Amino acid sequence: QQKVQQSPESLSVPEGGMASLNCTSSDRNFQYFWWYRQHSGEGPKALMSIFSDGDKKEGRFTAHLNKASLHVSLHIRDSQPSDSALYFCAASEGNYAQGLTFGLGTRVSVFP
Amino acid sequence: DPKIIQKPKYLVAVTGSEKILICEQYLGHNAMYWYRQSAKKPLEFMFSYSYQKLMDNQTASSRFQPQSSKKNHLDLQITALKPDDSATYFCASSQDGQGRDTQYFGPGTRLLVL
Numbered sequence: 001q002q003k004v005q006q007s008p009e010s011l012s013v014p015e016g017g018m019a020s021l022n023c024t025s026s027d028r029n030f031q032y033f034w035w036y037r038q039h040s041g042e043g044p045k046a047l048m049s050i051f052s053d054g055d056k057k058e059g060r061f062t063a064h065l066n067k068a069s070l071h072v073s074l075h076i077r078d079s080q081p082s083d084s085a086l087y088f089c090a091a092s093e094g095n096y097a098q099g100l101t102f103g104l105g106t107r108v109s110v111f112p
Numbered sequence: 113d114p115k116i117i118q119k120p121k122y123l124v125a126v127t128g129s130e131k132i133l134i135c136e137q138y139l140g141h142n143a144m145y146w147y148r149q150s151a152k153k154p155l156e157f158m159f160s161y162s163y164q165k166l167m168d169n170q171t172a173s174s175r176f177q178p179q180s181s182k183k184n185h186l187d188l189q190i191t192a193l194k195p196d197d198s199a200t201y202f203c204a205s206s207q208d209g210q211g212r213d214t215q216y217f218g219p220g221t222r223l224l225v226l
Contacts, residue, residue, distance in 0.1 A: 002154065032212050043116075043202050043217035044155065051212060088155065094211025097143050097167035099157025 003027045004091050006103035013079045013110050021106045023089030025070040030091040033072045034100070035063060038086045047074070047087075079110045115139045116218035118203050123223045125193050132179075133188040133221045135203030141216075143167075143209030144186040146178060149220070150199040161186055162209040193225045 013019040036044040050063040090100040119134040146158040160168040164180040206213035
């Protein structure tokens with residue numbers, strides 16, 4: 001079983017709409033979480049990090065973390081065609097120079 | 113200007129050969145990483161270096177050897193290539209390797225082993 005699971009696998013959102021992505025971890029050692037976005041043919045780009053319970057907002061993106069349930073979500077409001085991409089949730093225990101554990105990703109498609 | 117450079121962008125190799133993937137970062141970071149992305153699999157962490165020292169190795173095979181000639185370089189040598197090694201390899205870096213440091217990824221090298 002993967003330690004970081006994402007849902008849904010894919011998501012279609014109308015332009016201007018809200019996209020909601022979910023991420024659940026099965027490892028209680030994970031303390032730090034990130035959301036990454038990857039456009040086709042490019043490397044993953046960090047969108048935002050979240051380390052504390054609650055909401056964190058950056059522009060059109062809002063992340064929510066519930067450490068008790070090990071659940072992280074990402075909400076994209078006013079979705080744009082450029083938001084069409086593969087979104088990854090990544091987690092870390094926080095040890096020095098530790099690699100991130102990624103989920104399989106959610107593919108978001110924004111249609112006009 | 114790209115801050116993390118990976119060369120080449122595409123690489124085709126024959127089974128049994130050896131290749132070196134190049135990574136240079138110009139972010140002034142002290143920690144560097146290698147990841148692999150294969151179809152139907154999550155991004156997989158391979159190695160981490162901090163101040164040119166190996167910190168973590170999660171690859172099971174000794175065919176994969178990182179090489180750090182300079183602080184901002186972390187190359188990946190792959191020997192005795194197999195078709196299963198076909199994947200996109202990403203280099204990443206972070207400020208100091210602290211647990212909460214964000215890792216920034218390069219554009220990747222897509223390797224195809226025939």
